[in-house]
Amino acid sequence: MRPLEEVDIEVSGPAALTAPSLGTLRALGARLDATPAGVSPAAPPGPARFAATGRRLGEVTAYTAWADVLPDDDATDEATVQAATGMMHVHGRRDGAPRGLAVDYAATCASVLSVQGLLAGLLGRARGVSGAVELGTGADRAALLTLSQYLAAANAPEAEAVPSAPGGPPFTSSCGTAFELEALEPGPWARFWRALGAPEEAIRAGWRPFQFRYATACAPLPEPLHATARAASWARVRQAAASSGAEVCAVYPLAGHPAARSGEPWTVTPRDEPVSASAESATPPAALPLAGLTVLEAGRRVQAPLAAHLLGLLGADVLRIEPPGGDPLRGMPPCCTEVSARWLALNRGKRAIEIDIKSPGGQGELRELAAGASVFLHNWAPGKAERFGLDAERLASVNPGLVYAYTSGWADRALPDAPMGTDFMVQARTGVGEAARPVDEPPAPSLMTLLDVLGGLLGAGAVLAGLLLRERAGRGVRVESSLLGAAELLTAPAVHRAAGGRAPRRPAGFRRPLPTADGWLAPSDAASRTAAAAFPTLRDLPTDQAVAALRARGHSATAVTTDLAALPADPRVGAALTRDTHGSLVVPSPWRFL
Known part of the structure; x- marks a missing residue:
């Protein structure tokens, strides 16, 4: 049985908001009816709609719009959503000016969240904790x-640990090979650059901005490091990496990535042994869909913590497993009342317990916790779970009904020359660096953590699919998601364009904001050409006047957010932003239950 077997799903609405999830729904077993509007770019205006009906599951409907928080005029498509929310600003930090992502990142994430909402609603119905469910989300959310x-981080009282300034990888070798470098510790970083003959002062000065590039989306590295790379052959760069413990990966074109698995960005595998009914069904009705379920999360960085955070927003009780002394990222600057603002964004509301999983006693303690949990979720390095006796088979022996979830880098896929499974390395290896930029920009992975975040969303979706399958089939389930799956989902439109004989990359200037007298504005994709042609007469106007002038001519446009610290005062979105008890900024939940 698959999670959505015998479930009928009707899909309609703009293709940008529906198409990313159609393959996933089919892979999960749904009987899919996608109306012409659901697969056509010329769909009529209005929200996307996913309506699921299953025998003994009832009905669940998820609506997805471009604008759910923003005013309708400021979020008409992918370009305007990226502009108004600050995404163009973050992606453009490396280049020193706002830049639109050439992939439909907001729409893809919104489509994934719609499927999560469907799965959560159906799970709630199956568990008897909710009645008829309608929910809404948006590309802006x-x-x-x-x-x-x-x-x-931008709205914390402290300053960033490193200055935000243009610059960052990839590097380029003497033969013109663009490459990403990964070093998780200062030792391998220093040994790599010393092997290439870089100046010691530049090596020391470059480590901190390189280390924090995951947090700041930029890395103003000393120019001597780039010069050292340009003086070395690709063969010498690879030798330096091999001898130092660092890793390098050439920035691959889309054509250099093997064909993706069809349909699914995750795997859901039920166990053979049936399990008895759980006491979880005693949860009172009318609660959130995951109320009464316990999620054990042993995650670090972004991918697994974000997945668990989303499960918590759906009602689960999340217990976070941290090493002795606590998660070191709790103190990562900038902080709000001595707790990292970034850490709070992914972990607020979770309980925490410190366990030394490297010790036999700690491993036994975690197995005891797993015996009473619904989900165990981790993103450890390959082989670590098996080494500590915390793999799916071992935990199934103490809890046959457990949903065991692994969020990985490469999903055990044997890709030639696959590097370490971190965000920027996976971007480089899978062609994301090419797909994310138009043809007049050199291919380069975005320093915004595209895959860690989308991978976290896919991880939450995989857990929800596993929980629904467990509820329907009465068996424990192992699920796996990956950064590779996220990359393949994000690049699928470019791959399809290439398969149809069209250019895979977007044209020159695609989603490039237009400068105004006091800032930037972004026209919608449909209005970009006509807006650019009209703009020489408008560029000396303040942004609000230029936007108004374009709208008066029938063109959709909005101001580009270039200061995240000013967003709480922005009338377009500020009312949706709140503060937690630490004073840290909180974005709205991605779902509204209607």
Whole structure:
């Protein structure tokens, strides 16, 4: 049985908001009816609609619009959503000016969240904790969620640990090979650059901005490091990496990535042994869909913590497993009342317990916790769970009904020359760096953590699919999601364009904001050409006047947010942003239950 077997789903609305999830719904077993509007770019205006009906499950409907928080005029498509929420600003930090992502990132995330809402609603119905369910989300809500760490940091009372300034990888070798570098500790970083003959002062000065690039979306590295790379052959760069413990990966074109698995960005595998009914069904009706379920999360960085955060927003009790002394990222600047604003964006509301999983006693303690949990979720390095006796088979022996979830980098796929499974390395290897930029920009992975965040969303969706399958089939389930799956979902439109004989990359200037007298504005994709042609007569106007002038001519446009610290005062979105008990900024939940 698959999670959505014998479930009928009707899909309609703009293709940008529906198409990313159609393959996933089919892979989960749904009987899919996608109306012509659901697969056509010329769909009529209005929200996307996913309506699921299953025998003994009832009906659940998810609505997805471009604007759910923003005013309708400021969020008409992918370009305007990226502009108004600050996504263009964060992606453009490396280049020193706002830049639109050439992939439909906000729409893809919103589509994934719609499927999560369907799965959660059906699960709630199956568990008897909710009645008829309707829920809404939006591309603007999805965008704010993906930016939550950057927004929290920008609105904290402390300054960033490193200055935000243009610059960053990839590097380029003497033969013209663009490459990403990964070093998680200062030792491998220093040994790599010393092997290439870089100046010691530049090596020391470059480590901190390189280390924090995941947090700041930029890395103003000393020019001597780039010069050192340009003086070395690709063969020498690879030798330096091999001898130092660092890793390098050439920035691959889309054509250099093997064909993706069809349909699914995750795997859902039920166990053979049936399990007895759970006491979880005693949860009172009318609660959130995951009320009464306990999620054990042993995650670090972004991917697994974000997945668990989303499960918590759906009602689960999340217990976070941290090493002795606590998660070191709790103190990562900038802080709000001595707690990292970025850490709070992913972990607020979770309980925490410190366990030394490297010790036999700690491993036994975690197995005891797993015996009473619904989900165990981690993103450890490959082989670590097996080494500590905390793999799916071992935990199934103490809890046959457990949903065991692994959020990985490469999903055990044997890709040639696959590097370490971190965000920027996976972007480089899978062609995301090419798909995310138009043809007049050199391919380069975005320093906004595209895959960590989308991978976290996919991880939450995989857990929800596993929980629904467990509820329907009465068996424990192992699920796996990956950064690779996120990359393949994000690049699918470009791959399809290439398969149809069209250019995979977007044309020159695609989603490039237009400068005004006091800032930037972004026209919608449909209005970009006519707006650019009209703009020489408008560029000396203040942004609000230029936007009004374009709208008066029938063109959709909005101001580009270039200061995340000013977003709480922005009338377009500020009312949706709140503060937690630490004073840290909180973005709205990605779902509204109607």
